[in-house]
Amino acid sequence: MTLHTGGCRCGAIRFKASAEPFYTSYCHCSDCRRASGAPVAAFVGFYAADVRYEGATGATYGTAPVKRSFCATCGAPIAYMDERIADQIFFMLGAMDAPENYPPRVHGYVREELPYFHLDDGLPRMETNTAPRPEGDIA
Template sequence: MERHTGGCRCGAIRFEATSKPFYAAYCHCSDCRRASGAPVAAFVGFLSADVTFVDFEGSTYGEHPIQRSFCPTCGAPIAYRDARISEQVFFMIGAMDHPEQYPPTMHGYAGSQLPFVHIADGLPRKKSNTVPRPGES
């Protein structure tokens, strides 16, 4: 069984996923920038059914269908969920115990990338999101 673990900065939130991640990508959208406090965010995705939190999932905020979680003690961002794809959860790569194991494979919202951010990695760049939602083409 695979085991992927992570948590917040202070240790109040711990989680694990017991399957391979199906996704790893950068997001350049303004919402992710504001939520992370960084010029670009990076996420790793797992199936929700394979994710377990130890004791506490954290506090949440967001407007339906989006929900973000964070640690109310240290403020660290933890995860992103979208009710339209509730079978998936996306963790901040920086919240993983071994972030080096999850190299992004694409860039999302590349049209919103800040002009001073230069990541010359040759990865595909999409103008909008990188995870399909029902009803979107």
């Protein structure tokens, strides 16, 4: 079994996933840009039941249904959670120990993509989210 591991900059938060990820993506939405401090964010998704934390789980912020976690010590962004799909957790690619192992497969929220930052990589491009929510939920 392959373990997928990651954590924050200072080591206060460590996590591991015991199953393969089901999802990888770029997100161009303004909320992800602000949360990551980057022109685009990248995520790898695992089922929450397959994830274990060692040490702290991180502080959270956000407005329902979305919460983001970060290290309260070093400030590193860790994950994105959505209560509409509570069985899933989306780790920031930069929080993974080997981010090169999780190439994104889709671009999300391209309607908010910065005009000077376009990745012409041939991946599918979605106008809104890329992780399916219950019917009727778009954001």
